Amino acid sequence: MRAAYMYGPGDVRVIDAPDPRIEQPTDALVRTVVSCVCGSDLHPYHSMKANAEGRSMGHESVSVVEEVGADVRTVKPGDVVIVPFVYSCGVCDFCVAGLQTSCRVAGLAHPTGAEGAQAAYRRIPFADGTLYRVDVAEDDERMPGLLTLSDVYGTGYHAVVTGGVAPGKDVVVIGDGAVGLLAVLSAKQLGAERIVLMGRHTARTDLGRRYGATDVVAERGEEGIAAVRDLTNGDGAHVVVDAVGHLPAYEQALAVVRDGGTVTRVGVPQYADGPIGRAQFTRNVTITGGVAPVRAYIDELLPGVLDGSVDPGAVFDRTLPLDDAAEGYRLMDDRAALKVMLRP
Amino acid sequence: MRAAYMYGPGDVRVIDAPDPRIEQPTDALVRTVVSCVCGSDLHPYHSMKANAEGRSMGHESVSVVEEVGADVRTVKPGDVVIVPFVYSCGVCDFCVAGLQTSCRVAGLAHPTGAEGAQAAYRRIPFADGTLYRVDVAEDDERMPGLLTLSDVYGTGYHAVVTGGVAPGKDVVVIGDGAVGLLAVLSAKQLGAERIVLMGRHTARTDLGRRYGATDVVAERGEEGIAAVRDLTNGDGAHVVVDAVGHLPAYEQALAVVRDGGTVTRVGVPQYADGPIGRAQFTRNVTITGGVAPVRAYIDELLPGVLDGSVDPGAVFDRTLPLDDAAEGYRLMDDRAALKVMLRP
Structure with missing residues (x-):
């Protein structure tokens, strides 16, 4: 089958x-309907150590079940399924509590050997707990929106849920990538009053405004901090979403959060240590968020996607054939595309 | 008047x-009934830069109002008052929300020039918002318990409130000083199931057991981490209180918190940067806590102190005259005393 592999910085190839x-009897074999490139795929695209064997890429897809193992009960061949980006057994205490990323047998800490989503087919471990069946045809026009439920929409939603967004709260979202924009949409859904989007790509921030951003701040650094403070009575916001993951974004988040407020991070940190000392302590700032258990949010977010009341699929501004995956990475890395959908 | 000043590491003197x-018209002048030495006073006792002018010490007291400014309405001469360790106006939005430490005019960010509590008299700024009148005589036997409401009890309580302690939760408390022990008491009050106290001074951990600790772990480092994990199904605890403030305590907290759990810090961090990267992100660990707005908790905690259903005053194991404050610091620094009460 065709599949995208990364071999080093800037080096993506689609191979046989x-x-x-x-x-395993709990596996399903699925055929990819739509997959995509994630902002987090750009981190290895910049910094991966060159590797002759390559790394299978991609972690987001909507697929059709082709075959199931002997123990699989909840899906059958022909079902259209959302494939969350972390596998989960569905029955352990972490899964039941909605933290599927920490699943005791299939979570992030448990490598399964399954390959990536930027491929024509995938083996899905723990199919019963992982896959989410959706009653649509594979040519459904809502496919982009459904695809966001495998990662970016659920990730943006995780940010605002863990951040405690509620009616009357001011929210700042740092980062105008797909996760940042869907954090804006999620904040709006949870009733945030003022939603400030920090980003400087007009096409993206325009979509952010459509999703509910009340203000856009294009400046970075000290200027950006001053602009946010101007918008928030000099205090900063109750909730700040870091949808980037680089240290300066975290530092910026700390600078625009209100005393007693919360910084919630859903951009994968590209650092091990950072400011977490007396300056944050004195102001009672909480740091939360983390890898999103998106499986937990599909029940809640799917109806809006199906009835069209929200349009998270608008984050996809380009669609390419899987064979052009390398071009998809280039477009996203150059900020020429917001998020690229891949069709095998 | 007599007052304790610190001039450098290990150098405390009581002077005239x-x-x-x-x-100011919003000031009150109060006479100290009881004051005490705080664990946080030991940080400058170790590391303060030598200073010929000295620094007025102490931030905890129960006092009697001697005189009030023209604008003071809620207290009058003769009233016995708890003096929380941070001043607060009582009327700004932060005060109303219960985050008096961030009070817009009198919080931590606003130096008032008022002197410390280890003294015979004090000027109290923003008396109406700061002081909490208690209907007791100044020779009341419950004075030690009332004194803990000026800092350590409210601080321990802040830890478990911000940490989200609730029935069924497992809690680890790192540190067997007064704040750690009162975090144990507070966790018990909020219904925690298992309360593991990490400390190695038997007299202190015995008090911790009396307050509700179900287990005591004396080991530190890897051994201590393993012991806590043994007690928590290998997972770590839902809530971990760092009642120390040194970096190794924070690192230990991260090592014994369960995925999806919360580290809450009430020991003043003696570091600026620390681990806050991908390791914490992947496990959805929340970092919260901070300087405790103890004024906010007095309404809730005072009844138990007055009716004797809790005994937070038991953290005071020595009482000295104010003139012996230097000895009080020595006893606490040598761990020969848990917490020293000072009487002018």
């Missing part, structure tokens, strides 16, 4: 890879 | 200092 097959 | 007086 071995077809996956059922390995 | 100028009598304070009313300076």
Whole structure:
């Protein structure tokens, strides 16, 4: 089958890879309908150590079930399924509590050997707990919106849920990538009063305004901090979403959060240590967020996608054939595309 | 008047200092009934830069009002009052929301020039918002318990409130000083199931057991971490209180918190940067807590102190005359005393 692999910085190739097959009785074999490139894929695209064997890429897809293992009960061949970016058993205490990313057998701490989503087919471990069946045809026009439920919409929603967004709260979202924009949409859904989007790509921030941003701040650094403070009575915001992951974004978040407020991070931190000392302590700032258990949010977010009351799929501004995945990475890295959908 | 000043590491002296007086119409002049030495006073006791002028010390007291400024309405001469360790106006939005430490005019960010509590008299700025009148005589036997409401009990309570302690939760408290022990008491009050106290001074951990600790772990470092994990199904605890403030305590907290759990810090961080990267992000660990707005908790905690259903005053294991304050610091620094009460 065709599949995208990364071999080093800027080096993505679509190759003929071995077809996956059922390995465990709890596996499903699925055929990709739509996949995409994630902002987090750009981190290795910049910094990955060159590797002759390459790394199978992608973690977001909507797929069709082709075959299931003997123990799979909840999906069957022909079902259209959302594939959340972390596998989960669905029955352990962490899964039941909605923290599927920490699943005791299939979470992030448990490598399964399954390959990436930027491929024609995938083996999905723990299919019963992982896959979310949706009653649509595979040519449904809402496919982009459904695809966001495999990661970016659920991730933006995780930010505002963990951040405690509620009616009357002021929210700042740092980062105008797909996760940042969908954090804006999510903040609006949870009733935030003022939503300030920090970003400087007009096409993106325009979509942010459509999603509910009341203000856009294009400046960065001290200027950006001053602009946000001007918008928030000099105090900063109750909730600040870091949808970037680089240290300066975290530092900026700390500078625009109100005393007693919350910084919630959903951009994968590209640092190990950062400011967490007396300056934050004195102001009673909370740091929360983390890898989003998006499986937990599909029940809540799917109806809006299906009835068209929200349009998270608008974050996809380009669609390419899977064979052009390298071009998709380039477009996103150059900020020429917001988020690229790939169709095998 | 007599007052304790610190001049450098290990150098505390009780001197004749100028009598304070009313300076603003919102001030009160109070006479100290009881004051004490705080664990946080030991930080400058170790690391303060030598200073010939000295620094007025102490921030905890129960006092009697001697005189009030023209605008003071809620207290009058003769009233016994708890003096929270941060002044607060009582009427700004932060005060109303219960974050008096961030009060817009009198909080931590606004130096008032008022002197410390280890003294015979004090000027109290913003008396109406700061002082909490208690209907007791100044020789009341519950004075030690009332004194804990000026800092350590409210601080321990702040830890468990911000940490989200609730029935069924497992809690670890790192540090067997007064704040740690009162965090144990507070966790018990909020219904925690298992309360593990990490400390190695038996007299202190025995008091911790009396306050509700179900387990005591004396080991530190890797051994201590393993012991806590053994007690918590290998997972760590839902809530971990850092009642120390040194970086190793924060690191230990991160090592014994459960995925999706919360580290809440009430020991003043003696560091600026620390681990706050991908390791914490992947596990959805929240970092919260901060300087405690103890004024906010007196309404809730006072009844238990007055009716004797809790005994937070038991953290005071020595009482000395104010003139022996230097000895009080030595006893606490040598861990020969848990917390020293000072009487002018």
